Amino acid sequence: MELIIHPNKFLETVCNETANPITDLESTKEMLHIMLKTRGIGISAPQVGLLKRIIVVGTKCHKDWATLMFNPEILNTGKSKEIETERCLSFPGMEKELERWVITEVKYQDVTGEWQTETLKRLKARVFQHELDHLNGIACMLKEEV
Numbered sequence: 001m002e003l004i005i006h007p008n009k010f011l012e013t014v015c016n017e018t019a020n021p022i023t024d025l026e027s028t029k030e031m032l033h034i035m036l037k038t039r040g041i042g043i044s045a046p047q048v049g050l051l052k053r054i055i056v057v058g059t060k061c062h063k064d065w066a067t068l069m070f071n072p073e074i075l076n077t078g079k080s081k082e083i084e085t086e087r088c089l090s091f092p093g094m095e096k097e098l099e100r101w102v103i104t105e106v107k108y109q110d111v112t113g114e115w116q117t118e119t120l121k122r123l124k125a126r127v128f129q130h131e132l133d134h135l136n137g138i139a140c141m142l143k144e145e146v
């Protein structure tokens, strides 16, 4: 399994396949490994050539802390958005100012298959929205800058 770099069709393809937290766990751990190795704070399955609904969300502050999320969805958002600079492992050297929800209420299946609901804020919410875009075939670095 290797990190996919733009241009590549996986970065612009919608992932329609539901993930299975149990049988997809090994590939998800590999995604996490690639994310940590490349010092990323998030990664999505299509970035390693897997068209399944799986993302890993980490944070800058806790280097080896990350959440493996299967079939993630946004349930709700707060009212405000903010603009910050984003980067993407699949677009080395690029950055873009993008507008995102500050707070998102999300749900996903954890590694045991249990559904979790969580309220994400700031950086974690931003990473979640970035990775969810990947699952929907949206490469953020190709989006119009705000």
Ligand SMILES: [Zn+2]
Pocket: 087, 088, 089, 090, 130, 134, 140
């Ligand atoms: Zn990305």
